[in-house]
Amino acid sequence: MVKAIGVDIGGTGIKAGIVDLEHGTMASERVRVPTPEGAAPEDVLLAVKTVLKTLNVHESNLPLGVAFPAIVKRGMTLSAANVSKKWIGFDAERFFRDGLGRNIVFVNDADAAGVAEARHGAARDVRGFTLLTTLGTGIGSAFLYDGVLLPNTELGHLHYGEYESVETFAATSARERENLSWADWAERLQKFYSHIEFLFSPDLFVVGGGVSKNAGDFLPLLDLKTPIVPAIHRNNSGIIGAASLAGD
Known part of the structure; x- marks a missing residue:
C-alpha cells in the first residue's frame, strides 16, 4: 500500500489521517483537534504537531500534504477569512516545513477537496467543468476541468447584498448561528448556486464539507439546471486531496 499523510486545517477544526x-481512502482513523482561538501561526503549528503525534507519524518519512483555508500562491498565504490576519502575505509553506522539520506540499483546502473528489470521488471521470464547493465555517470552491485543477478560486467571497462575503450569508456557520431550518438555509443556498451557475455554467456541482453527510436534507430542495451531488469523501476530502498531492 502506497501511503501519505494529509492534514486539513479549517476555521473550527484541524484534522489529519x-x-x-491507490484507492483514495483513509488508511487510519481521522484525528481532530479544535482550531486554536485566533488561529495565529504559532498556535496552528502546535496543533498540527499534536495531530501528527496522535497519529504517531510525527517522525514518519511518509509524504505530507497540508491544506489551509486561504489563497495559496508559491507557498504564500494571501488571504485569511477565518484565521488570524497574520497569515496574509505569510510564507506559510516555509513556516510549516521549518516548524515540522520536513518537506511538505501546501495547498488551499477546497482545492485539496476538489482533487480528492476528481481522483477518487464524485467527480471521477467527469468530463468538462466540475465546480466543487465546501460548506463549513466559510464557503470554499475548487474548479476542475477534465480533472485538472484551476487553483485559488474564492467564490465564498463574492459580495451578496449587504454582505461583504456570501459565505457570511450562506455557509454552514450561518445556518448554525441563526438556527435556520434546512428549508430556510436551502433558500439561501439556492441564491448562491443559481448565481454561480449563471456565471460559470458548470457540468457538475459537488458539495463537500461536514454538512454533506446531511445532503438529503437540503440538496433536493435546490432547483438548478446543473446536477448537484454530495462529495463522496465528505469531510475527509481535504485530508485525502492533500495527501494525494503530496504523493505526487
Missing part, C-alpha cells in the same frame, strides 16, 4: 493513495 493517513491515506491509501
